[in-house]
Amino acid sequence: MSHRYETRLSHMGRPGSRVHGFVNPPVHRGSTVLFPDCAARRAAAARRFDQYMTYGTQGGPTHYALEDAIAEIEGGSRTVILGTGLAAVAVALLAYLKAGDHCLMPDSVYGPARNLANTLLAGWGVETTFYDPCVDEAGMAALIRPNTRVVYTESPGSHTFEVQDIPAIARAAHARGAKVLMDNTWGIHHFQPFRHGVDVSIQALTKYVGGHSDILLGSITVREEEDWRAVRGAATLLGQYASPDDVWLALRGLRTMAVRMKHQEAAGMAIAEWLLAQPQVKLVLHPALPCHPQHALWKRDFTGACSLFGVVFQPRYSIEDVQRGIDAMTLFGIGASWGGFESLILPTTGHITRTAGTGDYGGPMARLHIGLEDVEDLKADLARGLAAMG
Numbered sequence: 001m002s003h004r005y006e007t008r009l010s011h012m013g014r015p016g017s018r019v020h021g022f023v024n025p026p027v028h029r030g031s032t033v034l035f036p037d038c039a040a041r042r043a044a045a046a047r048r049f050d051q052y053m054t055y056g057t058q059g060g061p062t063h064y065a066l067e068d069a070i071a072e073i074e075g076g077s078r079t080v081i082l083g084t085g086l087a088a089v090a091v092a093l094l095a096y097l098k099a100g101d102h103c104l105m106p107d108s109v110y111g112p113a114r115n116l117a118n119t120l121l122a123g124w125g126v127e128t129t130f131y132d133p134c135v136d137e138a139g140m141a142a143l144i145r146p147n148t149r150v151v152y153t154e155s156p157g158s159h160t161f162e163v164q165d166i167p168a169i170a171r172a173a174h175a176r177g178a179k180v181l182m183d184n185t186w187g188i189h190h191f192q193p194f195r196h197g198v199d200v201s202i203q204a205l206t207k208y209v210g211g212h213s214d215i216l217l218g219s220i221t222v223r224e225e226e227d228w229r230a231v232r233g234a235a236t237l238l239g240q241y242a243s244p245d246d247v248w249l250a251l252r253g254l255r256t257m258a259v260r261m262k263h264q265e266a267a268g269m270a271i272a273e274w275l276l277a278q279p280q281v282k283l284v285l286h287p288a289l290p291c292h293p294q295h296a297l298w299k300r301d302f303t304g305a306c307s308l309f310g311v312v313f314q315p316r317y318s319i320e321d322v323q324r325g326i327d328a329m330t331l332f333g334i335g336a337s338w339g340g341f342e343s344l345i346l347p348t349t350g351h352i353t354r355t356a357g358t359g360d361y362g363g364p365m366a367r368l369h370i371g372l373e374d375v376e377d378l379k380a381d382l383a384r385g386l387a388a389m390g
């Protein structure tokens with residue numbers, strides 16, 4: 001494994017000689033798996049936590065190729081593929097939480113994860129406390145209760161991009177017997193969760209791995225056998241499965257992820273810096289900008305940035321002004337999700353919920369995703385939008 005990451009991206013998860021020398025794995029569809037005799041079936045069932053098929057829901061060769069690749073990208077040992085990123089969030093939480101448990105979630109958590117905690121998990125007797133994502137080790141230690149089973153993290157946070165001190169949070173959690181789960185979607189390719197104390201890493205493969213805005217997929221990656229049994233077991237119990245056609249598209253997307261992300265990182269930085277110099281803009285929430293409040297943490301723990309960041313407009317503008325500006329733009333699409341080849345902008349004020357007093361930057365906000373278009377064309381489109389804000 002001495003090759004560099006970009007080289008490995010071209011080779012990981014390939015079945016090689018097992019498919020007669022074709023470069024890519026087949027799209028392997030299947031529900032029933034046949035066995036030569038009853039003993040063989042019993043033996044397979046006894047090895048259900050291994051990469052060994054007994055039924056289609058456990059995936060097939062196409063899934064295994066993507067599982068192996070994601071495990072390698074994340075620096076873990078085993079990965080389970082789920083139908084969406086949100087399914088990965090849900091299965092990971094359900095794998096560890098039961099009635100009477102306490103869960104900690106950052107105030108900047110992905111909105112649907114907050115909704116899950118406040119509805120299904122709450123209804124099943126799991127209490128969730130939303131904490132300041134910028135908590136330090138002592139602060140996290142003080143939040144953990146005897147029944148805290150899961151410390152959930154997401155860094156940077158959704159929409160407001162706070163970078164968390166994951167190693168400090170993990171030390172506090174592990175000292176008190178809690179598991180550290182992380183939504184590492186922003187940091188794919190740039191953050192090695194297991195080197196920083198994470199036990200369970202969640203990805204929305206929908207984003208940069210898919211890369212073309214045409215599939216939904218998620219993954220959960222672990223390093224330890226006990227965590228593999230927890231998450232693989234929960235995925236099986238909950239009947240989770242992903243289409244091999246989508247898995248195959250994710251494998252295709254993966255091969256170009258490094259070059260896409262290199263371009264998008266540079267383009268995102270260029271546009272973030274340009275926005276910072278515009279009079280309509282108060283703040284740019286991009287961890288790779290030196291003015292970002294947790295820039296030092298990002299620099300310490302990440303090897304780069306993706307092209308998703310936030311912008312805070314001057315407080316003299318209303319959210320209606322921002323919406324008018326966005327409507328005047330022609331290149332940026334207005335839509336959720338991100339990580340595709342096309343640029344997106346989304347007004348976020350009024351769409352985000354915070355309950356721990358964080359995330360107010362004193363002006364209306366929007367989230368930008370920078371795609372593969374020409375940077376000067378994108379700047380011109382943003383200039384059009386800024387001018388229309390009045």
Ligand SMILES: *Cc1c(COP(=O)(O)O)cnc(C)c1O
Nearest residue numbers: 084085086110185204206216217
């Ligand atoms: C998009 C996203 C998800 C959910 O992924 P889907 O595949 O769209 O369900 C989870 N976490 C984060 C941070 C995301 O941005």
